[in-house]
Amino acid sequence: MSLASIIMVVILLLIAIITLIFLIPGLTGAPYVPSEKAKVKKVLTKLYPIKHGDLLIDLGAGDGVVLQVAAKRGAKALGLEINPILALLTNWRFRKNRKITIKCCNFYRYKFPAKTTIVYAYALANHIETIRRKIECEATRLNKPIYFISNAFDLEDIKPEKKWDSFYLYRIDPQS
Numbered sequence: 464m465s466l467a468s469i470i471m472v473v474i475l476l477l478i479a480i481i482t483l484i485f486l487i488p489g490l491t492g493a494p495y496v497p498s499e500k501a502k503v504k505k506v507l508t509k510l511y512p513i514k515h516g517d518l519l520i521d522l523g524a525g526d527g528v529v530l531q532v533a534a535k536r537g538a539k540a541l542g543l544e545i546n547p548i549l550a551l552l553t554n555w556r557f558r559k560n561r562k563i564t565i566k567c568c569n570f571y572r573y574k575f576p577a578k579t580t581i582v583y584a585y586a587l588a589n590h591i592e593t594i595r596r597k598i599e600c601e602a603t604r605l606n607k608p609i610y611f612i613s614n615a616f617d618l619e620d621i622k623p624e625k626k627w628d629s630f631y632l633y634r635i636d637p638q639s
């Protein structure tokens with residue numbers, strides 16, 4: 464095999480791996496599409512006025528836009544991201560921000576810290592009820608309510624506390 468063919472095979476393999484890394488999250492939650500920063504700013508003012516003392520978790524943090532807005536308002540922000548490339552880039556981007564932490568993991572398998580107050584997700588419609596059950600489990604384990612902001616999709620049988628634009632705010636209570 465010539466050097467040119469070897470280089471071509473390596474390039475094709477790299478493209479296939481990177482494509483897979485971006486496609487897999489589409490099966491496990493949602494593909495990478497960022498929330499609009501201006502809207503996130505409004506949501507974290509109008510729907511849930513986030514403040515110092517809050518701990519926000521973004522389920523599928525992407526490029527960290529939600530974490531950035533939350534941290535600017537004085538809250539702590541934890542991003543869970545399954546895509547290692549995005550997790551690495553976002554980690555690097557916020558490396559000097561002590562309020563922001565990124566973990567590369569599947570959010571369904573992650574135990575929320577006890578201080579969690581609010582969870583944000585921009586996920587696919589067919590994942591929203593599974594995400595709700597995950598938050599319910601964590602609220603029950605931590606024995607406290609957890610607020611949940613869903614971008615784009617509402618929950619089936621629970622009335623949102625507030626709604627604005629494509630965003631819904633829910634209070635998820637521990638189950639007895």
Ligand SMILES: C[S@@+](CC[C@H](N)C(=O)[O-])C[C@H]1O[C@@H](n2cnc3c(N)ncnc32)[C@H](O)[C@@H]1O
Nearest residue numbers: 488491492493496497498523525545569570585
């Ligand atoms: C629609 S994007 C939203 C990004 C960010 N939350 C925002 O609103 O800008 C969804 C993100 O969730 C990630 N994701 C999908 N399934 C996941 C899972 N099971 N665990 C962690 N991250 C996941 C994807 O890689 C993608 O970056």
